[in-house]
Amino acid sequence: MTHTLLQTIITIVVMMGVLQGACAYLIYVERKVAAYMQARIGPNRVGPFGLLQPIADGLKFLFKEEVIPGNVDKLLFLLSPAVAVGTATFAFAVVPFGPTSNTPGEYQFVIAPGIDIGILFTFAIGSLAAYGIILGGWSSNNKYSFLGAMRSTAQIISYEIPLGMSILGVVLLAGSLNLERIIDQQVRDGWNVFYQPLAFLLFLLAVMAECNRLPFDLPEAEQELIGGYHTEYSGLKFGLFFLGEYTHVITTALLLSVVFFGGWYFPGIVGPESGIILKLLSIWLKALAFILFYMFIRWTIPRFRFDQLMGLAWRTLIPLAMVNLVCVMLVKEFRLSLWLLPPTSLALLLGATVLSLKYPQQPRRRLLTVAADGQPAVTTAR
């Protein structure tokens, strides 16, 4: 189940290359998708269809002058891009990116196979990426950067909770935190998304917030914070932040497909006996679909206000995730049919909707009237 040293080194080297190439081309895809949605064409000057654009960008990042502003905390300023990239790539270590199996001696498409705390490891390390942002924002000695960093702290801490809780139901079903085991369980029972649509929805939302993707990109909000935590960064250091962000996107897209969509397993088309190529295609196409979904959402939904962001996490996602978890526990405890779960999810979602309609949380408005002669001022709250 584990690799030899040589296998591990080869896997790491290959996957680092694949990840960085994929990140570069995801930026290209992102720009193209953005352009197409805005009735533009997008990058098309460098190479056919602009396909060499990522290489040109990479070269630009490499040869650009490194600007270190005068009043920054140099050590942390230099450290934070490294933290951002390092943690993002480190979190990738346990995520399966191809066929995995329980048969001993077979090659596993994971950098570190057979880790029993798989998901926990990914979340623990992945949320360390917040340190990259916080240190970068703080050491920049710039109010906008610092504001971005503060927002990021609050956001990542809040969304860490629904992220972990929504996935606990899946862990209960599989009986393991090991990502390969979770795939095995889905090969037996079918995709988790059918059993736990609500958990999938919550996880998708939380993961988007963790990646700082657009509806949740308050830490770097260009229009409000002129780039937020990476305002002061340029050249390769800025590129490293970008690399970290897109690595995170790839990791979470793969996680989504592994945890909820069976990884390499595609019922009816790709089973345990299928070839490696089919399995690889299956998992990467799912991941690509999620990445494209992130990009579509990015140009569809406007950014949240900060209180809305916090309200969504604390008032909606966390209670829902908790109740959902309790439902899964009940089903497992009393050995009820797993098919009770999807209607429960739907009922929970509708219940939450009706509740929020019944007790709406509107912003409190105050009417302050100016004092008349000899009369006290009256404040009316509505």
Place this chain on the structure above:
Amino acid sequence: MPIPENAVRWVEPPKMSVLDQLYIPAIIEGLGTTIQHMFAPKVTVQYPEQRPQMPPNYRGVHRLNRDEQQRVKCVACYMCATACPAHCIDIVAAPSPWPDREKYPETFVIDELRCIYCGMCEEACPVDAIELTSLFDLTGLSREEMMFDKEKLLSVFDQTVKTGSDPIRTRGGKLGPAAELPK
């Protein structure tokens, strides 16, 4: 002045149905719109290769019109220079070598960097001699280069007549009735 309670009109947010409050149908509808736009025709003009079609009343680079005998149409009346709000037209008049007019411009210089392309010179001209063309991509490497003299302005006329991108007022260099000079 205190605001009386009945003078304040509170605007209530519209009531939301269960589907609205669920937000998911709205998000799917939004996704539908954006994905529809992905396949919609693109508006990008590939500029250096593909030239945009400017409307014929576009106010771009000036030109000095020629009459049928290829002489400069201008009679050096200074009306354009007077009308110009940016003071970018500099004319030196001289006695005309031709019998049908008194004066002609010895030099006629427009500072294209100073010009605000308002088109007032064009309106002021009694003989339709100065006009704004639809040429928009005006570039130069120095300020001196952007001082367009008489020859340059006449060459703009030749160029626009040749490419058929005449301004709408005097198509093909044919001048309007205002340009008819007494015989």
